[in-house]
Amino acid sequence: QKEVEQDPGPLSVPEGAIVSLNCTYSNSAFQYFMWYRQYSRKGPELLMYTYSSGNKEDGRFTAQVDKSSKYISLFIRDSQPSDSATYLCASEAGYQKVTFGTGTKLQVIP
């Protein structure tokens, strides 16, 4: 079993839709949770970073962590074509080794 599981998609939504991206993890030691966005032929770009259960909001993006069920979510409101990218969830136990999901490819159709 992978430590971080993520549905690879692809996920295709119309512009303006609410997007829900999800990951599950198995390592109870994970304390930090990140979402990266990766455009085609680019390196991953940090989008959201959180270290506690609950919600963290940044503009149209909301990261949600439920440690009791080991579930990580990223919500994108009013999705735009420019949001089309691969989204990677990642977790870290605090000793600097980050474990990544395989990424979900999102396409927002105008």
Add this chain to the structure above:
Amino acid sequence: SAVISQKPSRDICQRGTSLTIQCQVDSQVTMMFWYRQQPGQSLTLIATANQGSEATYESGFVIDKFPISRPNLTFSTLTVSNMSPEDSSIYLCSVEDRADTQYFGPGTRLTVL
């Protein structure tokens, strides 16, 4: 956030040859990391490079195959040695800032024929 550049951005190489990838950061950082990203797979950590010490390799990766240099706090190189088609991948360097947040370079897309 740190600005990271990598050279080359892409290359096509012959089996049995070696390629050295350079990673330059615009600020001094303690921790630098090298990852591999293969299609359909998660980012896999190859090794952690600290300035002034030997790189620490993850399970499945060895120094003879992926020698790393870290001559100062802003630069590192990864060499992919004696390449085979299975080494075709995207290689990424990343750095960690004081807030323990990782930032990635644009990646080097390697194709081995």
